[in-house]
Amino acid sequence: MTEPSGNMRTADGAPTLEVRGISRAFGSVQALRDVSLVVRPGEVVGLVGDNGAGKSTLVKIISGAQAPSSGEILVGGQRVEFHTPKASRAMGIEVVYQDLALATELTVAENIFLGREIKYGGLLRRLGVLNRRKMRVEAEKALASLGITIQATTTRCGLLSGGQRQAVAVARAIMWGSKVLLLDEPTAALAVAETEKIGELVKAAARHGVAILLISHDMAQVRKICDRVAVLLRGELVADLPTESTSIEDIVLWITGGAMVVSE
Ligand SMILES: Nc1ncnc2c1ncn2[C@@H]1O[C@H](COP(=O)(O)OP(=O)(O)O)[C@@H](O)[C@H]1O
Ligand SMILES: [Mg+2]
Numbered sequence: 001m002t003e004p005s006g007n008m009r010t011a012d013g014a015p016t017l018e019v020r021g022i023s024r025a026f027g028s029v030q031a032l033r034d035v036s037l038v039v040r041p042g043e044v045v046g047l048v049g050d051n052g053a054g055k056s057t058l059v060k061i062i063s064g065a066q067a068p069s070s071g072e073i074l075v076g077g078q079r080v081e082f083h084t085p086k087a088s089r090a091m092g093i094e095v096v097y098q099d100l101a102l103a104t105e106l107t108v109a110e111n112i113f114l115g116r117e118i119k120y121g122g123l124l125r126r127l128g129v130l131n132r133r134k135m136r137v138e139a140e141k142a143l144a145s146l147g148i149t150i151q152a153t154t155t156r157c158g159l160l161s162g163g164q165r166q167a168v169a170v171a172r173a174i175m176w177g178s179k180v181l182l183l184d185e186p187t188a189a190l191a192v193a194e195t196e197k198i199g200e201l202v203k204a205a206a207r208h209g210v211a212i213l214l215i216s217h218d219m220a221q222v223r224k225i226c227d228r229v230a231v232l233l234r235g236e237l238v239a240d241l242p243t244e245s246t247s248i249e250d251i252v253l254w255i256t257g258g259a260m261v262v263s264e
Contacts, residue, residue: 163194
């Protein structure tokens with residue numbers, strides 16, 4: 001398993017991920033308005049909000065899948081500009097989506113190594129032949145170290161349960177030593193036990209120093225695994241609260257805009 005690299009606190013204590021003043025409009029819809037947020041190494045931040053609040057748009061902007069209208073993104077204190085998800089991935093930003101980012105026709109091992117295939121040396125390397133055996137062994141080691149049980153890493157991902165697929169996607173992010181893990185409703189389609197498992201994996205990633213942004217509608221899960229909870233309301237970040245001292249009722253009040261009324 002690859003050790004996480006460069007994802008510990010930088011010398012000047014810069015957060016792993018910082019978004020500053022991000023705005024994005026789609027025609028007349030202001031999906032995000034001046035959103036600023038920080039995620040430090042080893043921190044799990046819950047990003048919550050009603051449907052259409054702008055959560056997925058923020059994740060897409062951070063990962064380079066969409067461009068902001070204005071604002072900036074910093075990784076480890078350095079300003080970055082991604083035009084493709086591939087570019088953000090090269091900087092250690094991994095995304096796990098609800099709709100299962102794995103290629104269903106590929107095996108577990110192939111998915112884990114997708115885009116980073118281990119090649120043989122020498123002539124075979126030049127011919128671009130994949131070292132399937134090595135990929136399989138490394139994938140098995142990585143999954144075992146995270147306590148993930150899969151029938152075999154040669155199983156095609158289309159045959160796995162939703163929870164197993166999400167576990168493989170999270171494991172892939174952890175084993176490649178990513179600095180930032182963005183999860184957009186990773187457990188929305190999962191059974192309770194599978195949701196628990198993903199929660200444990202997210203905590204394990206945080207212990208590796210990964211900075212995590214978790215979009216979830218499951219407030220109990222947010223309370224359980226997040227250090228902070230950030231609330232988007234119609235594109236604006238209206239609250240950024242320590243989870244420990246925030247009840248589910250409080251979070252829901254912020255999500256619905258009720259907290260703004262109460263405090264006015
Ligand atoms: N590609 C797009 N084109 C037009 N409107 C979009 C697009 N993506 C998102 N939106 C709009 O932006 C707003 C925020 O959407 P989204 O980020 O998906 O919210 P959430 O993930 O919180 O449900 C919504 O009003 C949505 O309809
Ligand atoms: Mg969404």
